[in-house]
Amino acid sequence: xxxxxxxxxxxxxxxxxxxxxxxxxxxxxxxxxxxxxxxxxxxxxxxxxxxxxxxxxxxxxxxxxxxxxxxxxxxxxxxxxxxxxxxxxxxxxxxxxxxxxxxxxxxxxxxxxxxxxxxxxxxxxxxxxxxxxxxxxxxxxxxxxxxxxxxxxxxxxxxxxxxxxxxxxxxxxxxxxxxxxxxxxxxxxxxxxxxxxxxxxxxxxxxxxxxxxxxxxxxxxxxxxxxxxxxxxxxxxxxxxxxxxxxxxxxxxxxxxxxxxxxxxxxxxxxxxxxxxxxxxxxxxxxxxxxxxxxx
Amino acid sequence: xxxxxxxxxxxxxxxxxxxxxxxxxxxxxxxxxxxxxxxxxxxxxxxxxxxxxxxxxxxxxxxxxxxxxxxxxxxxxxxxxxxxxxxxxxxxxxxxxxxxxxxxxxxxxxxxxxxxxxxxxxxxxxxxxxxxxxxxxxxxxxxxxxxxxxxxxxxxxxxxxxxxxxxxxxxxxxxxxxxxxxxxxxxxxxxxxxxxxxxxxxxxxxxxxxxxxxxxxxxxxxxxxxxxxxxxxxxxxxxxxxxxxxxxxxxxxxxxxxxxxxxxxxxxxxxxxxxxxxxxxxxxxxxxxxxxxxxxxxxxxxxx
Numbered sequence: 001x002x003x004x005x006x007x008x009x010x011x012x013x014x015x016x017x018x019x020x021x022x023x024x025x026x027x028x029x030x031x032x033x034x035x036x037x038x039x040x041x042x043x044x045x046x047x048x049x050x051x052x053x054x055x056x057x058x059x060x061x062x063x064x065x066x067x068x069x070x071x072x073x074x075x076x077x078x079x080x081x082x083x084x085x086x087x088x089x090x091x092x093x094x095x096x097x098x099x100x101x102x103x104x105x106x107x108x109x110x111x112x113x114x115x116x117x118x119x120x121x122x123x124x125x126x127x128x129x130x131x132x133x134x135x136x137x138x139x140x141x142x143x144x145x146x147x148x149x150x151x152x153x154x155x156x157x158x159x160x161x162x163x164x165x166x167x168x169x170x171x172x173x174x175x176x177x178x179x180x181x182x183x184x185x186x187x188x189x190x191x192x193x194x195x196x197x198x199x200x201x202x203x204x205x206x207x208x209x210x211x212x213x214x215x216x217x218x219x220x221x222x223x224x225x226x227x228x229x230x231x232x233x234x235x236x237x238x239x240x241x242x243x244x245x246x247x248x249x250x251x252x253x254x255x256x257x258x259x260x261x262x263x264x265x266x267x268x269x270x271x272x273x274x275x276x277x278x279x280x281x282x283x284x285x286x287x288x289x290x291x292x293x294x295x296x
Numbered sequence: 297x298x299x300x301x302x303x304x305x306x307x308x309x310x311x312x313x314x315x316x317x318x319x320x321x322x323x324x325x326x327x328x329x330x331x332x333x334x335x336x337x338x339x340x341x342x343x344x345x346x347x348x349x350x351x352x353x354x355x356x357x358x359x360x361x362x363x364x365x366x367x368x369x370x371x372x373x374x375x376x377x378x379x380x381x382x383x384x385x386x387x388x389x390x391x392x393x394x395x396x397x398x399x400x401x402x403x404x405x406x407x408x409x410x411x412x413x414x415x416x417x418x419x420x421x422x423x424x425x426x427x428x429x430x431x432x433x434x435x436x437x438x439x440x441x442x443x444x445x446x447x448x449x450x451x452x453x454x455x456x457x458x459x460x461x462x463x464x465x466x467x468x469x470x471x472x473x474x475x476x477x478x479x480x481x482x483x484x485x486x487x488x489x490x491x492x493x494x495x496x497x498x499x500x501x502x503x504x505x506x507x508x509x510x511x512x513x514x515x516x517x518x519x520x521x522x523x524x525x526x527x528x529x530x531x532x533x534x535x536x537x538x539x540x541x542x543x544x545x546x547x548x549x550x551x552x553x554x555x556x557x558x559x560x561x562x563x564x565x566x567x568x569x570x571x572x573x574x575x576x577x578x579x580x581x582x583x584x585x586x587x588x589x590x591x592x593x594x595x596x597x598x599x600x
Contacts, residue, residue, distance in 0.1 A: 032384060079557075080553065080556075080557050083557050083558070084556075084557055084560075087560070095383060095384050096330060096383070096384070096387070097556065097560055099384065099387065100509060100513055100556045101553065101556040101557050103506055103509065103510075103552075103556070104510070104513070104549070104552035104553035104554075104555070104556040104557070105549075105553045105556075107506075107545075107548065107549030107552055107553065108546060108549035108550060108553060110545075110549070111543075111545035111546040111548065111549045112546055114545065115543065115545060115546065224502055228391075228392075228395065228502070231388060235388070266399070266402050266403055266411065267399065267403055269395065269398075269399050270396060270399040270400075270403075273392040273393075273395045273396045273399065274392075274396065276388060276389065276392040277389055277392045277393065277396070280378075280381055280385055280388070280389045280392075281377060281378070281380075281381075281389070284380075284381070284385060
């Protein structure tokens with residue numbers, strides 16, 4: 001029972017690290033980035049390729065992963081989302097096209113990774129970091145799990161504090177509510193969106209490296225699965241609410257763990273899809289979200 | 297010609313199945329409903345047709361019809377459930393619906409064959425049937441894009457409030473979009489499973505949504521012709537890209553990304569634009585019937 005709780009906690013932390021960046025961008029810049037899963041996977045993939053050549057410790061791989069994620073994310077924003085937004089008639093039709101453009105862009109890193117690995121799982125066999133396992137009260141905890149949970153909580157709370165109390169956080173929230181007025185108040189939307197995308201990509205890269213350490217290896221396709229789960233976490237917590245994402249990620253992980261341990265079938269995936277459906281139908285603003293502001 | 301047909305029969309069949317599948321996403325978009333539920337209904341149609349054929353040995357037409365009937369009812373119920381959702385949220389809810397159909401198929405036990413799916417759905421469906429069905433569907437859709445019906449659908453898409461104030465029942469039209477999409481998806485799924493004789497949960501996953509979406513994005517989402525162009529391109533492109541060897545998938549991704557970003561109207565939109573500007577330049581060069589074309593061009597293709 002306690003073991004299940006520990007597992008749910010580390011699973012939820014991975015969801016959280018992944019979903020934070022997605023929610024940050026969606027709730028403020030107004031972009032639902034469908035390439036987020038591909039960025040996450042590709043950052044882990046590049047780290048894996050590099051550590052196959054050079055034996056690197058864990059912190060170095062985390063830095064590489066976050067940097068690759070941030071660069072890719074900025075590239076997607078510059079090459080795909082900005083041209084779409086510039087040409088879109090209004091935010092509503094732009095939203096759809098960004099969704100589709102994200103799916104299209106995501107196919108490129110996925111294809112490259114599949115090509116190089118032959119669709120096989122890849123890991124960090126070349127890394128000098130070795131996971132150590134502790135046994136506490138009959139519960140097995142790995143050092144990677146502890147790191148994942150700590151990173152998720154620290155970064156999650158850090159983002160909340162930053163958004164709420166810093167000037168740049170205030171500026172970012174203001175473009176989420178009314179981009180036009182925010183611009184008039186001297187907020188540089190372009191720079192702010194780009195740096196937000198960079199932060200989100202960096203978080204995705206971090207999550208990719210940590211998840212790969214945690215699982216041993218991941219497949220190129222794992223980004224797609226996480227994307228849907230993260231979407232469920234964001235929707236559950238409420239779009240635009242960072243506290244909501246934290247709660248959403250852990251609620252989803254606990255629910256999945258319960259389903260996994262209590263049922264015999266392969267119903268785990270139905271949990272996230274069911275959450276998406278139920279929340280959208282009955283409480284579309286989520287647990288913590290404000291009623292959606294239609295941006296124009 | 298006969299030899300070419302024989303060697304490419306699988307691709308020819310896939311083109312028409314792909315067309316019906318792409319249409320199941322294109323029709324709701326034309327109604328202004330961003331629903332991906334057609335793919336879930338593709339799964340329903342495929343599984344029902346396979347079960348009816350394997351277990352009860354129903355004839356092909358009845359098996360596919362049963363799948364379409366069930367999918368149509370599910371589509372109608374779905375339309376009632378998600379009626380308050382719009383835009384992005386509707387899109388994601390219907391993607392969740394598609395994936396739930398996949399999970400049900402995995403957990404269906406003996407009925408759906410679990411993770412390995414169903415095998416041996418043998419039926420006497422031929423390419424001719426497929427072509428005839430596609431022709432009928434295209435005929436009906438082409439009719440619905442013209443005249444009074446076409447204008448009504450366009451009004452529902454572009455400005456629902458205005459449409460409602462003109463006495464158009466917007467809610468009914470949206471429900472119709474869901475049901476038509478469900479019928480088309482189930483028809484494509486049923487035909488495909490009876491032609492290929494197998495169906496597995498992995499056949500109806502997220503990648504199928506992406507494939508159908510790419511078809512109408514690259515082809516053009518304005519009209520059935522766009523879906524046809526898209527279905528042809530994405531069925532035959534992998535064969536033509538063989539020369540590029542290992543980088544085939546990367547090229548594929550680049551094409552989709554470029555189309556999604558720079559050509560929002562798809563190839564069809566590009567061609568109609570080119571044709572129109574050619575007409576305009578010819579008119580400017582001399583002839584007199586100046587006021588006919590601008591009117592026509594406005595009615596036929598306002599941008600999304």
